Amino acid sequence: MLLTKREEQLVRAFLQVGKLSLKEMADILQVSSRTVYRTLSDLMLTLEKDGIELIKDGRKYFLSGDLSILEESQSTDEVSASHRLILTAYQLLTSSTTIINEELQEQFWVSNVTVIQDVADIESRLKEFDLTIQRKRGYQVTGTPAQKRRFLAILLSNAISIQDFWNDHYPEFPILEKKQISSARRIFEEHQHLLGEVDSKLREFLIILLGLADNQDELLPVVNVSKEALDFSKHVFADLAKVSKKFYNLQEIIYFANILDQVIIKRQEIPLFREKFDSEFYYSISQMIDAVSRFTKINFFKDKLLFKLLFNHVRLSLAVPILFPEKASSNVAYLAAQQNKFLHSIVSLVMRDIFPAFIQNEFEYELVTLHFASSLRRSPDIYPIRLLLVTDERPLTTSVLISKIKNIAPFVELIDVQSTTNLSLVDSSQYDYCLTTKPIPKKEIDLISTFPNTQEILDLQEKLQLIQENRTVAERHELQTKATYDLQKYLEASSQILRNFELISVDNPLSFDQTVGQIVGILNFVTDAPYLTAKLLSRFELSPLAIPNTNLALLHTQSHTVNDSHFLLVELKNTVSALSMNHQNEEVKRVLVMLTKLNEQDEIRDMMTAISQSIIENNLYTEIYRTGNQEIIYQLLNTIFTEKIKKLEN
Known part of the structure; x- marks a missing residue:
């Protein structure tokens, strides 16, 4: 079947979305309603030859018949x-x-x-x-x-x-x-x-x-x-x-x-013990979520997955941006932006303010808008069914598909995503059901569209319910390697950090560098204060960690000069200026100091990492670090450690 480029775009949209209104078709094709009518008229004549009908249901249209024929349709344009x-x-x-x-x-x-x-x-x-x-x-x-x-x-x-x-x-x-x-x-x-x-x-x-x-x-x-x-x-x-x-x-x-x-x-999700990391990029993701939350009055920080998904999506987009995206090539993202115009406008404005020019295009705005829109619909895993999803799609596209599956099947315990290049290493017997977004030669795996339409989603829901009802109980291996941990060691680690924690005040010099030297000099668990001071300042110069608009700065490192791992907070009598994560000057009134000894046990490092994430990612916690007294911050640390241990237990 030969189709014009416009006809092919409409067919692809029908296959991915299901039902479309005239306005949605005009938006996809970027043409007038009159042109849409002409294109539909020509398309109907072409489809009739293969027994496929274009049916009107209210204000929307959908295709009926053997739609598998359309997967093999070709465009008359050789090069897009x-x-x-x-x-x-x-x-x-x-x-x-x-x-x-x-x-x-x-x-x-x-x-x-x-x-x-x-x-x-x-x-x-x-x-x-x-x-x-x-x-x-x-x-x-x-x-x-x-x-x-x-x-x-x-x-x-x-x-x-x-x-x-x-x-x-x-x-x-x-x-x-x-x-x-x-x-x-x-x-x-x-x-x-x-x-x-x-x-x-x-x-x-x-x-x-x-x-x-x-x-x-x-x-x-x-x-x-x-x-x-x-x-x-x-x-x-x-x-x-x-x-x-x-x-x-x-x-x-x-x-x-x-x-x-x-x-x-330099762009790691957990950057604390890295020699170098891009603090500005790390902060920009949190800044984007915060800005979109403020403007929309929706607290997107409640979605614990959003930071990670946006972090990985933007990191990939900055490294390998889509240079010449097809207009409306991602129909679901495009329509999500059209249906959430206010959200889309906020995302566009925020991204223009934060990220470099080479990812400033409608394609990226639509994808990030879809991320935020999907955040509102995400649902938790409940019942134990395992799925294998074989795909080479970008992380955002994959996460949207996973969200759709979880929405219709909250009893899915795990959706394990594997690339086609890793398929030979995967034991398919460890899954209840396997899906792929592209046909794989010599593999009998059910196909699912990257952006499945309504009928495909309903069919999948019925299939998964049937699998759950008739599932055979058998011994299976853990697909996600659960980190072995010693609860007692984590409790001891949290007790040690809490025992060593203190909030101290210093009558400091007026320069940041001298203040750092003074702070290190009064720490009795440091054996070589000049060496550690130089190391902290060198790290701070490479990756500045003054938290924007908080009056806080974070100093952190691991060193052979540290005898005992400590987290402490230093209140400054004199405000000093330091470079922030967004490379602007920040007036610092409190300094958070996080020092670990060399070859420290993993449990201490994990707890220190949890503290650092709470400082940078959680606005409420940041405010407590900024204004709280020793007792309040002690209770906050206790809460952070309790949440960390609960996550390990789950």
Whole structure:
């Protein structure tokens, strides 16, 4: 079945959403109601040949018949506008000569006007990455080699699906040598455990960067990268050099380490014991939730999952932004934004105020709006049914699908998400039901749409209820490895921190640096005050931790100079100025000091982490730290430790 591009968009929307009104169709197609009527009329004639009807139900329309036929429908347009922009940008970035209009017109069968508009769109995107298009007998991208390579890696990550990348299928992009990429992928995966869990798309981006390393460009001067990133980069390039028989210079190693720092190492959910972390990014997520909550008068902090989901979504978007999104390609996100226009407008304004220009587009606003809208509908797990969901979709899309499943089946205990690349390692017998968002060859797994329509959701609900009613009771392994913990040790750890806690007052100097030195100097559990002072100030300079608009600053580290782990609060007689998490000056009146000895037991570290998260993430707790006396803060710490131990028990 051949469809026009507009017809294909409508069919996809019907399959994903179910019923659509004329206004919703006009919004999806970005056309007038008259054009929608014409498109529907043509679509009805095409569908009738395959026994599919377009039925009107009140003010909405839906498709009836064998809809599986539509999955195989093809568009008469060979290249979408988004893909055309990607291919054009790729040529501009990789061609050694200028590209002229006539070449692009002939390649894509488009008019000169379309080419000019495409180049303008690409140029606008390039500017956000400090790149420009030079017009001199054609087009050519100019800018630093470092930025050009990074933009190219993002572009290729956009263009190549995870499945195609892992199958080495990317014929449109010859700059990627299959042998080199295959080696880079294998070596990266061998060392990946050092980085922790990495999103599949972010992994693809980093492997492409490794594959593009060629020693040909002047990349970066020596920059202040973390030891963790530098060690990882050195190991990976050493192994890559052995396999490829190439020598990789220091610039390549530092360039890759610097990007690792930016996109992964400095942006961890629990950053307390990291050498470096991006405090501004960490704060920005909390700031976004707080701002949207204030403007909408809805307390989104009540949703314990929202911070984590937004953290991971924005982290991925900053690392691998969607450069040229299809208009209304994510119909559910688009319609969620249309149905929540006030929420969408607030999210858009807040994001413009907080995040960089290259993720400022409607596509991102709609996805983040959907995150907040989904937060209102999330429901807890109740009854013990296990599902396996096989998908390579982005985290936000996956979380929305999981929310829909949990909404219709609150008796689902666990939905385990696995990438297609990990499927061979998964024991499907450990699940009650398995689903996939894409057909998998030689695997009998039921298919579910990324954005299932109403009928599909109802069918799934019936299926899950049937599974629950007829479930066979059998011994099964724990899929989520539960951390073994000693309750007594956690109780002892909390008692030790509470026993050592105190609120002290100091008549301090007028400078922040001198104040830190004075505070450390009066701590009797520190053996080398000058060394520890220098370390704390160095860490604070790299990752400032004055909490914006609170008059609080946090000093934290672990050191061999600390004999006994302590958390204490210091009230300053004289206000001092320090750099905050959003890199503005903060007038500090209280300093929270969190010091752990080297090789401290995990239970103490866990409790210290719980305190640090309460300081940064919880506005109510922050206010107590800011104004409370010793007894009140002691009770707060007791509450935090009790909540932590309850989570472990559950």
